[in-house]
Amino acid sequence: MIADVNAKANDGTYLSTTRAIEVEHIVKKYGDFTAVDDVSFYVNDGEIFGLLGPNGAGKSTLIRMMTTLIPITAGRALIGGHDVAKDPDAARRMIGVIPQALTSDLDLTVEENLNIYAKLYDVPAKERKRSIDELLGLVDLTKWRDAQTKTLSGGMRRRLEIARGLVHHPKIFFLDEPTTGLDPVSRVAVWEMLGNIKNQRQLTILITTHYMDEADRLCDRIAIVDHGKLVALDAPMALKKSVPGSNVIEAQFENFPGDWEQRLRTLADVTSVQHEGAGMYRVLTGNGSRTTTELVEMAVAAGVAVKSLSVQNTTLDDVFVHYTGRQLRDELQKAYAFVMPQRPGLQP
Amino acid sequence: MNHIMAIVEREMRKFFRSPALMLASMIFPLVQLVILGNAFGGKIRDARVAIVDQDGGTQALKIREAFDSVRANIRTFVPVYYDNEKHAVEDVRNGKLDGAVIIPPQFSRRVYEDNHPQIALVVDNSDNFMSSALESELTDLTNALNQPTVEPRILQQTALSIVELYPYIEYMKYLLPGSLTLAMFVSVMIGGGMLYIDDKARGVHEGYLVTPITKLELVLGLNAAGAIKAVMTGVIICVIGALISGVNTIFNPVTMLGLLVMIVLTSLAFNTMMFLLMVRIEDPLVPRAMFGILNTLLFFPSGAIYPIQAFPPWLRGIAEVDPFSYAVDGFKCLLLKETTLAAVWGDMLFLSIFAAVTLGIAIPLFKRTL
Numbered sequence: 001m002i003a004d005v006n007a008k009a010n011d012g013t014y015l016s017t018t019r020a021i022e023v024e025h026i027v028k029k030y031g032d033f034t035a036v037d038d039v040s041f042y043v044n045d046g047e048i049f050g051l052l053g054p055n056g057a058g059k060s061t062l063i064r065m066m067t068t069l070i071p072i073t074a075g076r077a078l079i080g081g082h083d084v085a086k087d088p089d090a091a092r093r094m095i096g097v098i099p100q101a102l103t104s105d106l107d108l109t110v111e112e113n114l115n116i117y118a119k120l121y122d123v124p125a126k127e128r129k130r131s132i133d134e135l136l137g138l139v140d141l142t143k144w145r146d147a148q149t150k151t152l153s154g155g156m157r158r159r160l161e162i163a164r165g166l167v168h169h170p171k172i173f174f175l176d177e178p179t180t181g182l183d184p185v186s187r188v189a190v191w192e193m194l195g196n197i198k199n200q201r202q203l204t205i206l207i208t209t210h211y212m213d214e215a216d217r218l219c220d221r222i223a224i225v226d227h228g229k230l231v232a233l234d235a236p237m238a239l240k241k242s243v244p245g246s247n248v249i250e251a252q253f254e255n256f257p258g259d260w261e262q263r264l265r266t267l268a269d270v271t272s273v274q275h276e277g278a279g280m281y282r283v284l285t286g287n288g289s290r291t292t293t294e295l296v297e298m299a300v301a302a303g304v305a306v307k308s309l310s311v312q313n314t315t316l317d318d319v320f321v322h323y324t325g326r327q328l329r330d331e332l333q334k335a336y337a338f339v340m341p342q343r344p345g346l347q348p
Numbered sequence: 349m350n351h352i353m354a355i356v357e358r359e360m361r362k363f364f365r366s367p368a369l370m371l372a373s374m375i376f377p378l379v380q381l382v383i384l385g386n387a388f389g390g391k392i393r394d395a396r397v398a399i400v401d402q403d404g405g406t407q408a409l410k411i412r413e414a415f416d417s418v419r420a421n422i423r424t425f426v427p428v429y430y431d432n433e434k435h436a437v438e439d440v441r442n443g444k445l446d447g448a449v450i451i452p453p454q455f456s457r458r459v460y461e462d463n464h465p466q467i468a469l470v471v472d473n474s475d476n477f478m479s480s481a482l483e484s485e486l487t488d489l490t491n492a493l494n495q496p497t498v499e500p501r502i503l504q505q506t507a508l509s510i511v512e513l514y515p516y517i518e519y520m521k522y523l524l525p526g527s528l529t530l531a532m533f534v535s536v537m538i539g540g541g542m543l544y545i546d547d548k549a550r551g552v553h554e555g556y557l558v559t560p561i562t563k564l565e566l567v568l569g570l571n572a573a574g575a576i577k578a579v580m581t582g583v584i585i586c587v588i589g590a591l592i593s594g595v596n597t598i599f600n601p602v603t604m605l606g607l608l609v610m611i612v613l614t615s616l617a618f619n620t621m622m623f624l625l626m627v628r629i630e631d632p633l634v635p636r637a638m639f640g641i642l643n644t645l646l647f648f649p650s651g652a653i654y655p656i657q658a659f660p661p662w663l664r665g666i667a668e669v670d671p672f673s674y675a676v677d678g679f680k681c682l683l684l685k686e687t688t689l690a691a692v693w694g695d696m697l698f699l700s701i702f703a704a705v706t707l708g709i710a711i712p713l714f715k716r717t718l
Contacts, residue, residue: 067558069718089560097558101551105358107365119354120559148365164555 018045019078020172020204021066026075028061028228035061037228038075043172043206043221048198050219051208052316058228059208060100063176066206067097080171093121096165100176102157106150110141110160113149114167121168135163138200139193155186159193166197173197175207179214187211191218212316222316224323231323240314243322244271247288248312251295252280254305263302267294274321279307284318351561355569356576363539363577373538373581374588377531381589384653385520392481397425398436398448405456411449411467414489424485440470447471447482520593525679526652528585529614529672533647535581536618540574541626541635549632554718563716571619571707578615586611590683597686606682606689613699614675620706621671627713646672674698 021043028036036058043049051059064070066077068088077084080094104113111132118128136142139159149157158178165173178194179187191214198205209215215222216236224232224239232239253260256279264273269286276282285291288311299306363370399415401408415427428445430436436448450468458465469486471479547553556566586607590598597603625642626635649656649663650672656664667673678695681687 064718069554069557071717089562092558092560095558097555099551099554101554103551103555105362105552107362108358112361116354116358117555117559119350119357120556120561122350122560 019043020045020047020080021049021206022078023062023066024076024078026062026065026077027073028058028065028070029073035228036065039225039228039230040075041223041230041233043204045204046198046202047220048194048205048207048218050215050222051206051225052210052212052215052222052320053208053225054210057225059210059225060176061228062225063097063174063206063208067095067174068092093168094171096168096170096173098161098165098173098175098178100180102154102161104149104157104160104164107148109146109148110136110152111145113160114164117164118167123168131167131169132163135166138166138197139163153186155182155189158182158186158190162190162193162197166201169201170203172204172206175205177208177210179209179211187214194218212320216316224320226320226324232319236316239316239319243284243314243318245269245284245286245318246314247285247291248314248318249283249285249288249292249295249309250280250312251283251309252278252307253299254279254307256299256304257302260304263298264295267291267298284314351559351565352569352572355556355561355566356573359539359570359573360576362543369538369543370577370581373535373577374531374585376534377527377585378588378592380530381520381523381527382592385518385523385593391424392478393423395425395446395478395482396428396444397482398430398439398445399427399451400430400433400436400448401451402433402453403451403455407456407459407465408451410493411451411489414493415449418485418489424481437470440472443472446475446478449486518593521595521684523653524589524593524595525676525683526647526650527589528582528611528679528683529650529652529675530643530647531585531589532578532582532611532614532675533618533643533672535578536574536615536622537635537639537642539577540571540619540622541638542632544570544574544623544626545629545632545635548630557716557718563714564711566716567623567707567711567714571616571623574619574622575612575615578619579611582611582615583608595683597683600686602688603682603686606692607679609689609696610675610678610682610692610699613696613703614671614678616703617671617675617699617706620703620710624706624710624713627710628715646670649673650676652676671699671702674702 019042023042024040026036026039027034039058039062041049051062053059061070065072066079066084068084068091072085079091082090082094084091105116108116114132114135115128118131123131132145133142136145139162141156141159141163144152144156149160152160162175162178165175175194179190182190194205194207195218197203207214207218219236221233221235222239223230232242234242257263261273261275261281264270264281264283267283267285269291270283271286272284274282283291283295292309292311296306296309298304397415399412401412412427415425418424419426425446430439430448433448433450436445436450439445440448448470450470452466452468455465455467457463467490469482471482473479561569586598590596598607625638629635645666648654649659649667650670651667652672656667656673659667674695678692678699681691681695685691
């Protein structure tokens with residue numbers, strides 16, 4: 001099911017309808033495994049478009065097909081009107097790409113890294129210095145221009161990569177999980193920087209992320225991807241509205257009876273109840289305050305202890321649960337647990 | 349062209365910022381030159397050889413005197429006198445002795461009767477070099493003993509007069525062409541092999557692939573960068589190696605030009621070969637694992653440390669297609685024999701064709717996508 005609205009920004013205004021990216025029934029197969037399964041969407045000029053999903057959902061595969069890095073099995077992708085399979089070089093000249101890994105040369109200085117890429121993109125020698133000066137200012141690395149990249153922090157290196165992707169003035173900017181591995185302060189700095197860059201350079205941005213707050217804050221529209229399929233696509237607000245219930249109550253109980261989940265469903269305005277284990281319940285409701293009051297009264301009457309309780313607005317995680325039946329954060333925890341299972345008690 | 353130059357510039361900047369890697373590619377061949385050159389250059393001295401005289405006659409005494417003469421002069425071996433043959437053989441077996449000469453009972457009598465007199469040499473043939481040296485020395489010694497006291501009127505044997513074309517070449521000098529070739533190979537292995545795969549694994553190539561650079565430009569840029577690193581290594585090792593081993597021919601302008609051309613062609617041939625081997629490899633461990641295999645497979649059959657003429661046919665077959673063989677031969681001609689360029693054009697032609705063929709195969713195999 002794809003809920004689609006045409007290029008509606010966070011503030012509710014409609015954007016230009018010229019399409020920077022068009023993806024039509026795109027498929028990627030590795031042998032019998034289908035990594036991307038018949039995905040279609042478009043991104044309008046000037047839009048920030050997010051691909052949200054857990055690790056292994058197919059986001060990076062999608063971005064790699066759009067940026068000519070891997071061949072497409074079926075379907076087609078148009079970048080700035082250029083078919084990436086038929087005219088890859090024209091597509092490449094339109095785009096800037098920031099891969100997931102930090103790939104700038106550690107032994108080279110900040111300026112040298114930018115200079116090499118400016119040459120690879122045929123930026124004329126006269127323009128190169130001016131362009132690099134401007135970009136270094138934009139990503140706040142002017143005073144680090146002669147520093148070797150290995151001396152920079154992770155956040156600074158990510159900013160350098162962003163500058164590198166913009167060195168040839170692309171129209172469309174692809175960022176594959178640009179804030180993964182960064183501390184919260186650096187993440188916010190990258191978000192602000194991307195907002196500024198987008199406005200100054202009139203860029204179209206396609207970003208993949210598994211951070212819900214990142215997608216919520218940055219993106220005009222979000223496509224939720226799961227198991228290689230596109231399961232929902234809309235503006236963040238519209239996606240949240242598409243989920244029944246406007247509040248989420250998370251409560252942990254002790255000494256609760258076996259039919260506690262059924263009893264919770266009987267509370268006023270409740271649309272769904274999910275038991276997450278260890279006595280923790282996640283209750284979606286259309287009226288957070290009224291359901292909370294009734295829930296506490298019911299717990300007291302039944303002799304059930306309430307260990308913790310929180311009420312919040314619907315998030316994109318709830319949207320993900322609604323469309324996939326699973327929680328995005330659980331999927332991420334599974335992915336991390338797979339990577340580092342050795343030390344007992346170590347939580348990601 | 350700008351794209352190729354950008355790749356080369358990036359590689360060169362990285363190269364000069366990592367002096368440890370640059371030194372590593374040069375130190376190994378230099379250490380080999382100095383250590384192997386000195387270790388293998390000398391002759392056997394003071395080997396311990398037992399003499400078990402079970403005869404005690406005058407002819408046995410002549411043999412013992414001959415052994416004492418060797419000890420006093422060329423010192424190939426030191427005789428150690430044993431009474432018991434069994435003990436002597438046992439000591440050869442357990443490594444206390446390097447060999448044993450047994451003079452059997454009735455030896456002198458058999459000599460006088462002209463009845464096939466024999467002495468026995470027991471050698472530890474697990475060490476071929478030592479056993480060959482002892483066999484050779486003992487053969488000379490018995491031949492000398494067999495000389496008749498009165499010379500026949502007519503000389504029945506044809507004498508061989510040996511004319512050496514070049515002054516005596518010490519082993520370290522002999523090893524220099526091989527060490528120079530090895531230095532370029534190590535440079536290519538590190539600069540063109542390991543770093544190439546490491547860059548792939550780190551995603552650096554992903555950065556290249558999203559730019560409008562063509563497949564040919566990318567391949568030529570990476571190969572040119574690897575070859576330039578090997579040329580720099582070759583020039584430095586050629587000068588340092590020649591100075592260490594006392595080869596003065598490098599100061600001849602014609603030789604210098606020939607060496608430069610050989611270094612460039614060898615670097616290109618090695619780098620394109622390495623690129624072909626690595627073109628589809630993704631795992632950074634593979635080039636590290638391959639280093640030892642390639643070193644053995646290419647360096648040792650090349651004639652760098654032992655003459656190809658001593659190889660069995662199958663090993664000669666490897667040497668025939670091994671670019672190392674042609675590089676070593678070319679450098680040997682220029683450094684040790686001071687030949688003109690005409691003598692090495694065959695080596696240069698092979699290296700040029702080898703580079704063109706390996707590059708020609710590698711280009712279609714190179715993937716422009718991930």
